[in-house]
Amino acid sequence: MTPFLYAFDVNSIFGRAFPHTDKRVNNGNINQRDFLGxxxxxxLRETLRIIRSEIDAVTHLGLPNTHIVMVCDHPGDNFRHAIFPKYKGNRPPKSAARRAQEAMLTDMLRAAGYPVLCIEGVEADDVLATLSTKLSAMGIGCAIFTGDKDLMSLCNDHTVIYNGKLKKIIRDTDVIEKFGVSRNLVLDVLALAGDTADNIPGVKNMSESSAAQLLQMLSFDDIVNTPEKILDTNLKLRKAICKSLKEDPQAAIVSKKLVTLKRDVQLSMNFKEMKFTGPNKEAFLPNFFDLEAA
Known part of the structure; x- marks a missing residue:
């Protein structure tokens, strides 16, 4: 069977799993499986359920895997905080229940039988970008399970994205439909437009659509270094955007550094080790796996 990797952006999956399960519990709809000791x-249970469900979904869509890996953010700051200390600084504090379950994610996944990558100093997106780059160079296919827009920049002949929320495989051609630019310009779009979720500033008055329009006419460097060229376009807010770039060109430059994915992360396991091994029930909380079907 031709090698093919499933790589899960676990924090993205957990980010979908937590809100609605937490709302259910806070509304008093609690069962014996929700708490242990x-x-x-x-x-955690919902995260595992989503992972298993999406494995089945993509397999049935004709992309069966031979290898699998779960990729998690390492706790604490990463290199982006050194570039911009306010990176992700606008997020509200996490609840105790969220912090407690995030802290158990990697242990739960390993006990469930999945290999886990969690690399200090970088984010899961950087690890996924490194995996995609290395495997693509070897002609090995990869499906990345995530809802993150920046990872769409990795789509190519060997790498696809599976967006579980949309229940859709995203290929290279879909990136153009989504952003209006090819994959190699996706990060430029995100740098110019910014991202409020991660507190990436971007350029004031610039939206993703206006960034995509500009990048069809000018390079990122031209936009930042010679913003007066924007005045020669038919962009609706060209005067306001030109003014923003002249007043604060560093906003775009810093944002580009923040959205750029590292593709050379030193990985802590090799491809051969990225295999499902089956659950080890004793390696996690007692009865966690025994109560799955309860």
Missing amino acids: GNPVYA
């Missing part, structure tokens, strides 16, 4: 595990 006083520990909340409801979002």
Whole structure:
């Protein structure tokens, strides 16, 4: 069977699993599977359910895997905080229940039988970009399970994205439909437009659509270094955008550094080790796996 990797952006999956399960529990709809030994595990169970469901979904869509890996953000700051200390600084504090379950994610996944990559100093997106780059160079296929827009820049002849929320495989051609530019310009679009979720500033008055329009006419460097060229376009807010770039060109430059994905992360395991091994029930909270079908 031709090698093919499933690589899960676990924090993206958990980010979908936590809100609705937490809302259910807070509304008093609690069952015996939601807590073990006083520990909340409801979002962990939902994360595992989503992962298994999406494995089945993509397999049935004709992309069966031979290898699999779960990729998690390492706790604490990463290199982007050194570039911009306010990176992700606008997010509200996490609840105790969320922090507790996030802290158990990697242990739960390993006990479930999945190899896990969690690399200090970088984010899961950088690890996924490194995997995609290395495997593509070897002609090996990869499906990345995520809802993150920046990872769409990785789509090519060997790498696809599976967006579980949309239940859709995203290929290279879909990137153009989504952004209006090819994959190699996706990160430029995101740098210019910014991202409020991650507190990436971008350029004031610039939207993703206006950034995509500009990048069809000018390079990122031209936009930043010679913003007066924007005045020669038919962009609706060209005067306001030109003014923003002249007043604060560093906003775009810093944003580009923040959205750029590292593709040379030193990985802590090799491709051969990225295999499902089956659950080890004793390696996690007692009864976590025994109560799955309850």
